[in-house]
Amino acid sequence: MSLTPLQTRVTREIISLARRDDMAEGERLAESVLAERIGTSRTPVNVALRYLADMGVLVHDHNRGYFLARPARELNDIAKQFFEEPDEPLYLQIAEDRLARRLPDVVSEADLMRQYNVARSVLRKVLSLMQEEGWLERQVGHGWQFLPMIDSVEAYEESYFFRAAIEPTGVLSPSFKCNSVELAQLRRRQQYIVDGGYLTMTSIELFEANSELHETIAKWSGNRFILQSVRRTDRLRRLVEYRQAKARKPRQQQAIEHLAILDAIGSQDLLKAAGLLREHIEGARRAKARSAEIFMTDTERV
Known part of the structure; x- marks a missing residue:
């Protein structure tokens, strides 16, 4: 059974959600809930569930639905199969060629079709x-036309300075409102990383868990411009973050800091939460600046 790109993405998201939620053997995966959380219709979700059942990841009961055949934390082999690279290899190749200055500022579709040997x-x-x-x-x-992206150490640091300015501001926004259900889900996922998930999760899973937390907190701000800005920054830094995470440097401390931020939000101490969030982003900037410099240098040598 072959999957379309959309079905592949949905299958990956289902595995990711199960692992981030640290689901136990026998827990049910409801089509409607998965479709809502992933942001798609139930049709590709149904295909993905059947595919995972064929692989032995899930068991299917015709009357009750789909259930995990084994604990989500034991799905490392399946996760690696789906998470070694992002959804679209061509996307990654074009991005890396741009980072390495192998593509000019302006490109034509005809030139790209020839260079990558793909259909229009x-x-x-x-x-x-x-x-x-x-x-x-x-x-x-x-x-x-290629627009400015995170293609230098300076741009990478600028993205962190921007986040340190805007994300804590969102927490202190008068319209900030935490969703208790989402808070519990985020806390469960970050605790899983702390308890050892950081050793087995793929680079993409680690980044997605990180961006999910920051984007959810930005959403709670009630300010659409803050949320849009955080989402766009996450997308721009995604390629660099994927490559850095492949070094498998532990992300445990990062998740511990996330938990402290969530705890402060949960206790409604938003001033403390904003301060912890700013310190967290600043600490990440200092820790990652050197690895970003190494990554950029290696990319330019390719």
Whole structure:
């Protein structure tokens, strides 16, 4: 059974949710709940569930639905199969070529089709995704223009300075309102990382768990511009973060700090939460600046 790119993404998201929630053997995976959390219709979710059942990850009861065949924390082999690279290899290749200065500021679809040996329909899907993520735009009449992205150590640090300014501000916003259900889910996922998940989770899983927490807190601010800004920054730094995480440096301390921020929010001490969030982002900036410099240098040598 082969999967479409959408079905592959949904399958990956189901595995990710099960692992981040540290689900136990026998826990039920409801189609409607998964569709809502992933943000898709139930059709691709149903296909993904059947695929995972065929793989032995899930068991299917025709009357009751799908259930985990083994604990989610034992799905390391399955996770690696789906998380070694992002959804679209062409996306990753174009991004890395741009980081390495192998692509000019302006490119044409014809040149990219020849360079990567792909059909126009496949290329346009990837270019549209890049346009949505804010680092590529279509030129009037002809070609595509690359926009500024995190392609240097300076840009990487700038992204952290920006986040340190905007994310704590969101926590102190008059419209900030924490969702208790989401808070419990975030806390459970971060605790899983602290308890050893950081040793077995893939680089993509680690990044997605991180971005989910920061974007959820930004959403609680009630300020659409803060949420949009945090989401866009996460997308722009995703490629660098994926590559850094492959070094398998423990993310346990990062998750411990996340838990402290969530605890402060849960106790409604928003001033403390904002301070902890700012310290967390500043600490991450200092810790990652050196590894980002190594990554950028290695990329330029490729």
